[in-house]
Amino acid sequence: MKDQHVGTDVAAQGGGDLPDRFANPGVPAHRFRTTDTDQRAAKRAERQVAALFALSAAGSLLFIVSYFAFPLDETFASVERSTWTLGLGLGLAILALGLGVVHWGRTLMPDHEQVEERHDIRGTDEDRAAAAAILQDGFEESGIGRRSLIRNSLIGAGALLPVPAVLALGDLGPRPGDALSTTLWAEGVRLTRDPDEQPIRAEDVTIGSVFHVIPEGLNESDHPLEEKAKAAVLLIRLEPGEVEDDPERDGWDVDGIYAYSKICTHVGCPVALYEQRTHHLLCPCHQSTFDVTQHCRVIFGPAVRPLPQLPITVDEEGYLVASSGFPEAPGPSFWERG
Amino acid sequence: MTTSTTTPTSNSIFGGKAVNYVDDRVGTSKIVRSFARKIFPDHWSFMLGEMALYTFVILLITGTFLTLWYQPSMALTTYEGSYAPLFGQQMSHAYSSTLDISFDIRGGLLMRQVHHWAALLFVAAIVAHMARVFITGAFRKPREMNWVFGAVLAILALAAGFTGYSLPDDLLSGNGLRIIQGVLLAIPVVGSYLSFFLFGGEFPGEVIIPRLFIAHVLLIPAALLATIAVHLALVVLHKHTQFPGAGRTNTNVVGYPVYPVYAAKAGGFFFVVFGIVVLISAFVTINPIWNYGPYDPSPISAGTQPDWYIWFVDGALRLWPGWIGVPGMDGGGIPTEFTFLGVTLSLNIILPGMVLPGLMIGALFAYPFVEQWVTGDTREHHILDRPRNAPTRTGFGVAALVFYLTISLAATNDIIATHFDLSINDLTYVFRTTAIFGPPLAFWITKRVCMGLQRRDRDLALHGRESGRIVRTADGEYFEVHEPLAPAERWALVQQEEIRPLELDPSVKHSPVEKVRARLSSWFFEDRITPVTPHELEAAHHEGGQEGEAISDHESRSAITGSGTQEPAGQQ
Numbered sequence: 086m087k088d089q090h091v092g093t094d095v096a097a098q099g100g101g102d103l104p105d106r107f108a109n110p111g112v113p114a115h116r117f118r119t120t121d122t123d124q125r126a127a128k129r130a131e132r133q134v135a136a137l138f139a140l141s142a143a144g145s146l147l148f149i150v151s152y153f154a155f156p157l158d159e160t161f162a163s164v165e166r167s168t169w170t171l172g173l174g175l176g177l178a179i180l181a182l183g184l185g186v187v188h189w190g191r192t193l194m195p196d197h198e199q200v201e202e203r204h205d206i207r208g209t210d211e212d213r214a215a216a217a218a219i220l221q222d223g224f225e226e227s228g229i230g231r232r233s234l235i236r237n238s239l240i241g242a243g244a245l246l247p248v249p250a251v252l253a254l255g256d257l258g259p260r261p262g263d264a265l266s267t268t269l270w271a272e273g274v275r276l277t278r279d280p281d282e283q284p285i286r287a288e289d290v291t292i293g294s295v296f297h298v299i300p301e302g303l304n305e306s307d308h309p310l311e312e313k314a315k316a317a318v319l320l321i322r323l324e325p326g327e328v329e330d331d332p333e334r335d336g337w338d339v340d341g342i343y344a345y346s347k348i349c350t351h352v353g354c355p356v357a358l359y360e361q362r363t364h365h366l367l368c369p370c371h372q373s374t375f376d377v378t379q380h381c382r383v384i385f386g387p388a389v390r391p392l393p394q395l396p397i398t399v400d401e402e403g404y405l406v407a408s409s410g411f412p413e414a415p416g417p418s419f420w421e422r423g
Numbered sequence: 424m425t426t427s428t429t430t431p432t433s434n435s436i437f438g439g440k441a442v443n444y445v446d447d448r449v450g451t452s453k454i455v456r457s458f459a460r461k462i463f464p465d466h467w468s469f470m471l472g473e474m475a476l477y478t479f480v481i482l483l484i485t486g487t488f489l490t491l492w493y494q495p496s497m498a499l500t501t502y503e504g505s506y507a508p509l510f511g512q513q514m515s516h517a518y519s520s521t522l523d524i525s526f527d528i529r530g531g532l533l534m535r536q537v538h539h540w541a542a543l544l545f546v547a548a549i550v551a552h553m554a555r556v557f558i559t560g561a562f563r564k565p566r567e568m569n570w571v572f573g574a575v576l577a578i579l580a581l582a583a584g585f586t587g588y589s590l591p592d593d594l595l596s597g598n599g600l601r602i603i604q605g606v607l608l609a610i611p612v613v614g615s616y617l618s619f620f621l622f623g624g625e626f627p628g629e630v631i632i633p634r635l636f637i638a639h640v641l642l643i644p645a646a647l648l649a650t651i652a653v654h655l656a657l658v659v660l661h662k663h664t665q666f667p668g669a670g671r672t673n674t675n676v677v678g679y680p681v682y683p684v685y686a687a688k689a690g691g692f693f694f695v696v697f698g699i700v701v702l703i704s705a706f707v708t709i710n711p712i713w714n715y716g717p718y719d720p721s722p723i724s725a726g727t728q729p730d731w732y733i734w735f736v737d738g739a740l741r742l743w744p745g746w747i748g749v750p751g752m753d754g755g756g757i758p759t760e761f762t763f764l765g766v767t768l769s770l771n772i773i774l775p776g777m778v779l780p781g782l783m784i785g786a787l788f789a790y791p792f793v794e795q796w797v798t799g800d801t802r803e804h805h806i807l808d809r810p811r812n813a814p815t816r817t818g819f820g821v822a823a824l825v826f827y828l829t830i831s832l833a834a835t836n837d838i839i840a841t842h843f844d845l846s847i848n849d850l851t852y853v854f855r856t857t858a859i860f861g862p863p864l865a866f867w868i869t870k871r872v873c874m875g876l877q878r879r880d881r882d883l884a885l886h887g888r889e890s891g892r893i894v895r896t897a898d899g900e901y902f903e904v905h906e907p908l909a910p911a912e913r914w915a916l917v918q919q920e921e922i923r924p925l926e927l928d929p930s931v932k933h934s935p936v937e938k939v940r941a942r943l944s945s946w947f948f949e950d951r952i953t954p955v956t957p958h959e960l961e962a963a964h965h966e967g968g969q970e971g972e973a974i975s976d977h978e979s980r981s982a983i984t985g986s987g988t989q990e991p992a993g994q995q
Contacts, residue, residue, distance in 0.1 A: 103956075103957040103958050103961060104957055105956060105957075106917075106956065106957070107910075107913070107914060107917045107918070107955075107956075107957055109669065109670065109671075109672060109914060109918070110669045110670070110910040110911050110914050111669060111670045112669060112670025112671075112677060113669050113670065113911045152529055152530070156529070157505065157526065157527060157528075157529060158505075159505045159507065161506075164505075164525070164526055164532055167529055167530070167532075168530075168532045168533045168536075168705060169705055169706065171529070171530050171533050171705070172533045172536075172701055172702065172704055172705020172706065173702070173705055175533070175701050175705075176698050176699075176701035176702035176704075176705055177698070177702075178698075179694050179697045179698035179701055180694065180695060180697075180698020180699060180701070180702065181698070182691075182694045182698075183691045183692065183693065183694025183695035183696075183697070183698055184691070184694075184695060184698075185691070186687050186688075186690060186691030186694065187687065187688055187691035187692060187695060188691075189687060189691075190683070190684050190685075190687030190688040190691060191688065194683055194684040194687055195684060196679065196684065198670075198677050198678060198679065199460075199462050199677070199678065199679065199680060200462070200670065200675050200676070200677050201461070201462035201662070201675060201676045201677075202674060202675050202676075203662055203673075203674050203675060203676060203805060206565050206660070206661065206803070254620075257620040257621070257623065258619040258620040258621070258622060258623045258624050258628075259619060259624050260616070260619065261615040261616060261618075261619045264619075264624075264625055265608075265615055265625075279721050280719075280721075297721060297722075299721070308625065310627055310718075310719070310720055311624070311625040311626065311627065311628065313719070313720045313721055314601070314625070314626050314627065314720035315625075317720060317721040347721065348720075349605075351605065351740075351745070351771070351772065352601070352602045352604075352605025352606055352608075352609075352740065352772060352776075353601045353602065353604060353605035353608075353626075354598055354601060354602065354605075354723060354727075355598075355720065355721055355722065355723045357721075357722065357723045358725060369723055369724070369725045369726070369727050369837065370598065370602060370723070370727055370737075371737075371740050371741045372741055372836070372837065372847055372851065373745065383745050383746065385848055385851075386741070386744075386745060386851075387740060387741065387742075387743050387744065387745045387771050387772075387775075388745045388771070389745040389746065389758045389759060389760035389769070389771055390760065416605075417604075417605035417608050417609065417769075417772070418608065418609055418760060418767045418769040418772070419608040419609065419614050419615045419618075419767065420609075420610070420611050420612055420613075420614050420615065420766050420767060420768075421615065421765075421766060421767075422767050423762065423765045423766065423767065
C-alpha cells in the first residue's frame with residue numbers, strides 16, 4: 086500500500102524546462118502604511134489613540150459617579166438605572182481602553198512581517214537513543230524488572246488502593262429502596278389545593294376546570310419538596326361520556342372528576358398545560374401530549390407510558406379523598422420500576 | 424560564577440538594577456530572548472480561540488465577585504430583600520442570596536449578567552474555534568493531541584455552564600435539574616442509585632446546590648485552567664499554523680512578533696471582548712430569575728429552555744418519539760420503552776439523552792485519528808487547508824454542524840411555534856426529518872460547492888482576472904481581456920497538493936482492513952480538482968495568445984517559473 090500520494094499529473098508533464106509545480110514566490114514586498122510614511126497621519130493616529138484612552142477614563146468616571154449618584158432603593162427602576170449607568174461606564178472604560186491599544190498596535194507599532202523557521206518537534210535519533218538509554222538504565226537501577234516480589238506486591242497494593250477511595254463516597258446518598266414508588270397518597274388522604282392545602286369539594290370542581298393538587302399534610306411533612314415532586318396531581322372534570330370506558334378503572338373517578346399524576350412519565354417535568362377544548366395535557370419541557378379522554382395515553386412526543394391515575398372518592402364531609410395510592414410508580418421511568 | 428552583571432546597553436531602560444536583580448535569580452533574560460520575539464501569524468479566525476480564553480478570564484473575575492455574596496445552601500429562609508413581589512416568601516438561601524446580588528448590591532445585577540453573557544459567549548467561542556480548526560485541518564499531525572485537549576475543554580465548558588446555571592435554585596434551572604435526574608434514572612441497572620447518590624436521596628433533596636457549587640467554583644475551573652495551560656503550551660511548542668500564502672511554507676511561520684505588536688493587539692482584544700460583554704450585559708437582561716420564582720416541583724411555565732449549549736441534548740429528547748409509528752399518528756406503533764422480566768428499559772430517554780451525545784463526543788475525539796488512518800497521511804502539516812481544498816472534510820464539518828444546529832433548534836420548537844403561529848407537532852416532524860436527511864444533503868451540497876470553488880480558483884489561476892475590457896480584432900472577433908495574476912496571488916490558488924486515493928497493489932494480497940481503508944480513501948479523495956501546473960498555465964497562455972490574452976510569451980514564462988524550483992510545501 087502506498088502511503089505517500091502526492092502527485093502531479095503525468096500527462097501535464099513534458100513542458101521542457103518547466104517544473105511540475107509552481108514555486109513559492111516568497112514573502113511579497115512590505116507595503117507601508119500611511120502612518121509609516123506620513124508624519125501627519127502618524128500624529129493623527131496618536132491623537133485617536135489618546136482620545137480612546139480619554140474616553141476610557143470618562144467611562145471610569147461615569148461608573149464612579151453612578152455608583153454614588155444612583156443608590157438602590159426598593160424599586161425595580163432604581164436597579165435598572167444603576168445597572169445601565171454602571172454598565173455603560175464600565176463597558177466604555179474597558180472597551181475604549183482595548184480599542185485604543187489595538188489601534189495603537191495596528192497603526193503605530195511596526196507591522197513588518199517576519200519569518201521564523203520551525204524546528205523539528207521530534208528529538209533527533211541521537212536524542213531518542215539517549216533518552217531510551219536513560220530510561221532503560223533507571224529501570225534497571227530501580228530493579229523493578231528483576232525484583233518481581235516488589236513489583237507484584239506494588240501492583241497488588243496499587244490495585245486495592247482505589248477501593249477505599251471509592252468506598253469513601255458510599256454515603257453520598259441513601260439506597261433508593263421503594264422511595265421512587267411510594268408517595269403520601271393513601272386511602273382517605275384528602276386532595277388539597279397547591280400550595281395552600283385547602284381541601285376540595287366535588288361540587289367545586291366544575292366542568293372544564295383544572296385543579297393543581299397536593300396530598301393533605303404535604304407542607305408539614307419532613308421533606309415537602311421531595312414529596313411534592315412525586316405526589317403532585319392534576320384534577321380535571323369532563324362531561325359524562327367524554328372519557329373512554331375502561332372497566333379496570335371503574336370507580337376511580339367521582340362523577341367525571343379524574344385525578345392524574347402531574348409528573349411526566351418521560352423525564353419528570355410537571356405536565357401543567359391543559360388544553361380545555363381537546364382535553365390534552367401537554368408537558369412544556371419536551372411536548373409529550375397526553376389525552377385525558379383516553380386515560381392520559383400518550384398521543385404525541387417522547388413519553389411512552391400514560392400518566393398514572395389516582396383513584397379518588399368522596400369522604401363523609403364531601404371532600405375529595407384518595408381511595409388508594411397510585412397503582413404504579415409516578416414520574417419518570419427507572420430500571421427497577423418493573 | 425557570576426558576581427555582578429554588566430549593563431547590556433547604556434541607553435536601555437531595561438538594563439537597570441531591578442531588571443538584573445530578577446535575571447540573576449530567575450534567568451528572565453533567556454526567557455525574553457526566546458519568547459518575546461516569537462512570531463505569530465495573523466488571521467481573523469485565530470481570534471476565536473483567543474475569545475474563548477478571554478471570556479474564561481472574564482468568568483473568573485466576575486464569578487469571584489458573585490461568590491462574595493452567594494450562599495450555596497438549600498436551607499429555607501423567608502425573603503426580606505428589596506424585590507417586593509417575592510417579599511415574605513419561603514425560598515432557599517441560594518435563591519434569596521441571588522436576589523440580593525441582583526437587587527441589593529450595587530453592580531451586582533450587572534456582574535451576574537456579565538457572568539451569564541460571558542458564559543454563553545465562552546461556549547459559543549469554543550464551538551466556533553473548533554469549527555475553524557476542523558474545516559482548516561489544523562488538527563492534523565502534530566496537533567492531534569491538542570485537538571483532544573480542546574475537545575476536553577469543550578466538555579468542561581459545558582459542565583461549567585450547566586453547574587453554574589443551576590446555582591440560583593430558581594424554577595427554570597430546577598426543572599433543568601429535574602430533567603437531568605429523569606435521564607439519570609433511565610440508566611439501566613444503576614440509574615436510581617446514581618440519582619440518589621447525586622442528590623443525596625430523593626429529588627431535589629438538600630445537597631445538590633452545595634455539590635454543584637464546589638464543582639462549579641473549584642473542580643471544573645481547576646480542570647479548565649490545567650487543560651488550558653496544556654493547550655496553550657502545545658500551541659507555543661508547535662508554533663501556530665498559518666494559511667497558505669506567498670512566502671509561507673510548511674517549515675516557517677510568517678507573522679508578527681509577540682512583543683510589542685502582537686501583545687498589543689491580543690491584549691487589547693481582551694479588553695475589547697470584555698468591554699462588549701459589559702455593554703451587552705448593561706442593557707440586555709439575561710436569566711431574570713426573579714420572574715421565575717424559587718424552585719417548586721409542581722409549577723412550570725411554557726417556553727422553558729436551558730442555556731443554548733444544552734439545547735442539543737434537550738432538543739434530542741424532544742425529537743425522539745415515544746412511539747414509532749405512522750407520521751401524524753404518534754402514540755401508536757412500536758413503543759421505545761420496554762418492560763420485561765420486571766425491569767424497565769427506557770430507550771426513549773437513553774438513546775437521545777445519553778447515547779447520542781456520547782456518540783457525538785466520541786466522533787469529535789476520534790475524527791483526527793480516523794482521517795489520518797483513511798488518508799494514510801502521517802506527515803506534519805503546518806499550512807492550513809483552505810476549506811474548499813478538502814471538500815470531503817468540509818462536507819463532514821458542515822453536515823455535523825447542520826445536525827447539531829437542527830437538534831439544538833428543536834429545543835426551541837415551542838418558542839418557534841408560538842412566535843410564528845405554527846403547529847408544534849408539524850414543527851417537530853420537520854425537525855425530525857431535517858435531523859435525519861439534513862446532514863447528508865448538507866454534505867453533498869457542501870462538497871459540490873467546494874468543488875465549484877476549486878474550479879473557479881483553477882480558472883482564475885489559468886486565465887487571470889476578467890478585466891471587463893472587450894477588444895475587437897481586425898477580423899471582427901470580440902474577446903475580453905484577462906489580466907494575469909501576480910505570482911503571489913496565484914500561489915494561494917495553486918499551492919495545494921493534489922492528493923490521490925491510496926492505491927492497492929493488485930499483485931499483492933491485502934487484508935480486509937486494508938481493502939476497507941482503500942475504499943474509504945478513494946471515497947474521501949475521488950472527487951478532486953488538480954491544481955494548475957506551470958505547464959498548464961503556459962499551455963493556456965499559448966492558446967490564449969491566439970484568443971488574444973494580453974500577455975506576452977516572455978512575461979508568462981518568467982511569471983510561471985518564478986524564482987526557481989522548490990520542494991512542494993508539505994514534503995518532509
